[in-house]
Amino acid sequence: MGRKKAVNQEFFDEESKLMWYILGACYNCYLPYRLNGFKFTHSSKMLVEIVRTALSSSHSIIEDNRDKESYWIRIMGVPHLYGRLGELGLNVPKSERMPLERLEDPYVPHFTRGFLESRKRMESSYFASSANHLCIRYNHEFLVWFNQIVREYAGVQHEGPIDNLIKYGTQDTLRIYELCYCRDWEYTEKYGICLSSSRELPETIKKPNTPKPNTLRMHSRVATAMLLLDDYTLREASIILGYRSLISLYSAFKKATGLTARQWRELEPEERNLFMP
Secondary structure: OOOOOOOOOOHHHOOOHHHHHHHHHHHHHEEEEOOOEEEEEEOOHHHHHHHHHHOOOOOOOEEEOOOOOEEEEEEOOOHHHHHHHHHOOOOOOHHHOOOOOOOOHHHHHHHHHHHHHOOOOOOOOOOOOOOOOEEEEOOHHHHHHHHHHHHHHHOOOOOOOEOOEEEEOHHHHHHHHHHHHOOOHHHHHHHOOOOHHHHOOOHHHHOOOOOOHHHHHHHHHHHHHHHHOOOOOHHHHHHHOOOOOHHHHHHHHHHHHOOOHHHHHHOOHHHHHHHOO
16 A cells, blocks of 8 residues: 555644635635545646645645646545534535634635635636626525625625625725735735735726726616616617617627626516626
8 A cells, every 4th residue: 555645634723814715715616525535626726736735735736627627636534624624514515505603803814815716717817807896606695694704894885695696896896805915915925825816906996986988988878778678679779879889789788787688688676786887
């Protein structure tokens, strides 16, 4: 038999900023593997390396190209590590992973950053989107708790999720970004507990209070179009609003909301507020 590879099974026993960052990432990327096994998978090799280093693991990082490019580590025969993650509520499907009983102030930025960085498939800024909105899909109970955390510690104004989705507007997105990448940044940078590319903030989010006049006009016309679409077709709305062509309104609508007119019509009334420009 080969020599058993090293791993720190007690990593989650002692609280630290690094531990909370890894725990946040585990909410999305950890899989309880068979009995007493640990598997962590993500599209970013850097994130998998951060986890491996944190666990003092000598296990190899495996690249999987069968479907979407991803990397993973798998550690077998770690009953203490497996049991501790079970105590933290992670040895269940993601749809059943519940909020933590407590999360203290020094660890909030690190848990939040770990959770958000592990949400995205590719290693690019999670905060960058065509509509400058941060969207999160997870189970409803967890999202209610997550929103309470960012309301308390980041000053977010959003009231809460609808079903299993929460979508933050530009200013709330900026507040969450500042929580993750400005608060306690000296420690984060020193110990390398973040994906470097995730700190890149789009220019359109950096100055949310000074949108360009053309952007304001576009959002105003799209907001009007949203009201018109209850009684008119998209083509009729484009004529009423003075667009040169149907495609012009279609493009503006998609850019401002991230949805097509058809997708907008299919939303329930309470869901539409999430996509207002």
